[in-house]
Amino acid sequence: MHRVTAKDGTSIAYERLGDGPAIILVGGATVDRSGNAQLAQELSGRFTVYNYDRRGRGDSGDTLPYAVEREIEDIAALIAEAGGAAHLFGASSGGALALEAAAAGLPIAKLAVYEVPYNLAPDGRERWREYVARLHTLLAEGRRGDAFALFMVTAGATEEMVEQARNSPAWPGLEAIAHTLAYDAACLGDGRPPADRLVGVACPTLVATGGAGADSFVGGGGDFFDRAADAIAAFVPGAVREIIEGQTHMVDPKALAPVLARFLRR
Secondary structure: OEEEEOOOOOEEEEEEEEOOOEEEEEOOOOOOHHHHHHHHHHHOOOOEEEEEOOOOOOOOOOOOOOOHHHHHHHHHHHHHHOOOOEEEEEEOHHHHHHHHHHHOOOOEEEEEEEOOOOOOOOOHHHHHHHHHHHHHHHHHOOOHHHHHHHHHHHOOOOHHHHHHHHOOOOHHHHHHOHHHHHHHHHHOOOOOOOHHHHOOOOOOEEEEEEOOOOOOOOOOOOOHHHHHHHHHHHHOOOOEEEEEOOOOOOOOHHHHHHHHHHHHOO
């Protein structure tokens, strides 16, 4: 494990493996760097992979108050560590953070995102506002378990699935990083693609989704991610849109890695 110090003094932990052009992996909600460990291995034969713990998770530190700008500075520190330029990949809400980093003008060679959960349903903005308000209330009351359960239900989990999760060995670890759900919510802004910033993304960009249909543990309907991805691709100049057949939101790294490698090495 290695460390880099962000602009505000926060220590960011990362693993580096492989050889070749640098790529930084940005995880989504509820995971530390272990969530991208297999993808890092799959990419390491062609790239130098920087797989890091976002602030507040795993071995990384945290400095309050939180702001999306601080997470962008974390990525900037990793890019500097990688030699001054790097590819960037973000999954789920980590994709929203990666898009914000690119829009902020960081020296990103190429950008790829997978299933960013912007909600384009007619009532999506109101539902998102209600979720964020409830999430902040639960976290302020110290009810981390209930906050995580709220996230699961919002993402499409049944009450039975929530109860199974509560009784699983993984639950204490999920409660430990439940406060970072607010960080991911901040990265997603008002829940819709930030058109005014996405039009300023200057690097080549891949916007990918899975092709497995509605069966993917996220509320909003079977085309939830496709609608969001189509909107992102419409705003980002020259963006490439791709569907990885047979994949759900929990994408198989063995299916994702060749798609990323092909785009990044094009």
